[in-house]
Amino acid sequence: MLLPPPAPARVRELLGRAGQPEVLRFWEQLSAEERRLLEAAVQQLEAGPLRDHCQEAAAAATARHREQGQGAAPGGGGGGGTHRNMQPLPGEVTGSTARTEPHRLDNWRDRGFHEISENRVAVLLLAGGQGTRLGVSYPKGMYDVGLPSGKTLYQIQAERIRKVQQLAEERLGKKCVVPWYIMTSEFTLEPTKKFFAQHNYFGLVESNVVMFEQQMLPAVDFNGKIILEQKGRIAMAPDGNGGLYRALMNNKILEDMDRRGICFVHVYCVDNILVKLADPVFIGFCVEKGADCGAKVVEKAYPTEPVGVVCLVDGIYQVVEYSEVSQETVEQRNPDGGLTFNAGNICNHFFTVDFLKSVTEEFEPQLKRHIAVKKIPYVDEQGNTVRPDVPNGIKMEKFVFDVFQFSKNFVAFEVLREDEFSPLKNADSAGSKDTPSTTRRALLWQHYRWAVRAGAHFLDSNNMRIPHLSQLQEAEELPAVCEISPLVSSEGEGLEKYLKDREFHSPLLLTEDALVALGQHQ
Template sequence: MTIQTETLSQVETLKTKYEQAGQGQVFQFYDELNVEEKARLMEQLLEIDVERVNSIYQKAIQASTVSHHNEQVEPLTKDVFDTILTDDEQPTNSRKRKYKDIQDWETLGLSLIAKNQVAVILMAGGQGTRLGSSAPKGCYDINLPSKKSLFQLQAERILRLQEVAQQYALPQQQKVIIPWYIMTSGPTHQPTVDFFKQHQFFGLDEKNITFFEQGTLPCLTMDGKIIMESKGKVAIAPDGNGGIYAAVQNKGVIEDLKRRGILYTHCYCVDNCLAKVADPVFVGYCVSKETDCGVKVVRKTKPDEPVGVVCRRGGRYGVVEYSEISKELSEKRDPEDGGLMLRAANIVNHFFSTAFLERVPEFAGELEYHIAKKKIKHVDISTGETVVPTSNSGMKLECFVFDVFPFSQHFSVLEVDRKEEFSPLKNAPGTGVDCPETSRRDLISQHIRFVQAAGGTVKGVPSHITDASQIPDDCHLEISPWVSYAGEGLSDVVNGKVVVTPAVIETRQDLIKVTHH
């Protein structure tokens, strides 16, 4: 009897709280539910901070009505921007100097990794819905000859980098470890954990992999009411990739970074098969500039390419979405080099100091939430019937990972080579753009370039390919990241020789087998 009374009083208290917040509709069908359904709904409602939801909604609505069009959009200033791209028209001395900078950054990055001061945070909350898969995106197989998933490619890059960095460690030092923190979402969490277990964590030590869930927010009607997915369940959605900042605070990640003595993290998105995980060049570059928040970009190819660009808006660093840039501004050219004025395309690839991640709560209240209008399946509050809408019926509220840029005290941007570092997987097979076929082609063409740069040739492939489309469709060459992270360590085997395809290189021994005079 006491238990029931306490439960009843809990229900009444919560009901009052939601009613006072103008969200009493969540209890509309409570009395119709069975005991288990009531308990599950109560658990869900207790986890939601309803006042915070209302406050985020108000902020998002205000932000959506404020026009940014009057704010001055300017390119990045030279003091925060560097590029690893070398222009063949530059004087040789200038090219040499740039190459030396890159070497210095790489050496610094590897020495920091060797001191166990660098970790990796992976944003892996997305499902492969657009790819026609219900599994987490990281489990996706882009049809490489080896059949490796995106998760496996990234795990093997970490393994190889730990090995390379070991050469920079002091003789008495323990093993080099790059901890991997993997941010999942509600739907992807358990399948991701299960996938890693099923594959024995891809050869990495389980102790150095942490899975943590990003937060969620209730879906709302256009006028800010919490949507019920069914009579006993609130419709919820992940809070966007910017949810990473609250998640690292709330899920003990920052605590673990500090316990391990990690000073710097590399943070990237799971859907890029070319991601240079814990890239020593990027880490070294950012640390050499005392960066607290850094971003990698690629050069925007044409004025109408639909990408966000990193720039200054209203005097602060940030990302301006493609839709927010006028045609005139997107076509504007730099008088010095003739390139696009706004050219730093955002690829969701970041560097953070642990101190910066720790500081985010100080300005978290100022971060924007963005409205994403969606078709949200829901129960009609007046009739109790399930509605599967054919047009946008509500909104999801999201924050973006780049929303923190204006709060950085030492911001840095490094431009990298698109063909070596960026091939996003967004669209269904057969689309022809950012799809499994383009990802696979881009990775295979990179491995061919690795062989060519090491002084070898690949049978049937033109030397010095500049574009992935030059590769014959039947050319299947895959070099495991176990063997080479970025093309290093191949020349002693392939220099002056021919690599015969098809070939999947999992060990140096495999490489020797397929290499002929």
């Protein structure tokens, strides 16, 4: 009986230098194809960085264990510690949709549309994660939250890009393009490519949809050893949304932006169903302020809401996680009664291309890694697959907002949560927060408000008008179901001539074809 060949010397050497020879412990039991795939995976890694990564994860696990043993909050509790010299954002770097005069908002909108019309604006989607917490194995952007139209997050976002291009062209008479850069991971690249191809890129030009892949890093146990999820497969995970900066460099994305003449980039996460793509007001505000880096924020819903806060720490802009702030600081209020640290981070950012270049060329190695303690399936010493009930390993991540510290002119822009922020994170079975039901309801409430504001009236089953309800009166059940295609309206504009003083039964699905029919019956 022939014995399987030993692992190639270069693979053994690399893992030995990284202190991870155990990765090959099942080598002799692997098929030829499994050995080939494991060899290829190992050769994607570098010995020095891999050794540092594993040692850093082990040290983080030790520090976390020590903190828990001392009774510190292990994360998410409000009271885990206090950052030195935390200060709220100064007024001169902040803007707001709710507290700004309409004419100033119009000026920012005009400036944003001008930049879009000149082909200087791109959007960049962070879409490296799977829908694991939703209970699905495919990318989160492919998820259908149950809207009447059946549209997925990807389709909604694609149509919003098409609409902002159309509005810019109508305003300034120039045909323009907002390129869509999509950062995927090993898990999401191929499914996303196939999904877009199957749907003909949702009406966008294929060459203007640029997909690229972020780096993957091995998951590590609490002793700093690489976890095998199968005998011949390393448990890998995306390196966090802060992996964007290395991915921009590795995939030559900034060079592509230069070729297209892009100056400004709007970066956002895939899971926010209310996100405004290339929002002209946000773009215009940042450009008018001369910002190189900006963040959209929402007012915290309540003092202990577990969201990061955008603030100053020792004079440096950053996001402080809720678990890192004392209860006293969380509850601190201004003389007017408002929370002192109130700028909730929603992972919605503005960057100049020049700033992104400086990050990739100079600052990226300085970004710290954050630990994420996870339940990671693994094979035990007998080769059996184990699905742990408690966290057993660490994934090291970088965060996209950790570059705020390098900004020379940082700004923040506060928007209304009900208009712009409803993330999809959990399955409906997991609770009542950030689920398909809550995101669907947020979008339908928004569209109901648009329709009512435009003068529409909804009828019940007895053809009686349903009393109008405001968002402040939001009930579990919507007064009426109304979905408005992004191709019809981006934020409620242009609806009056079709809806004013007209009556509709629920559900109302307002598409481009429906507008034609309404126009014919005026």
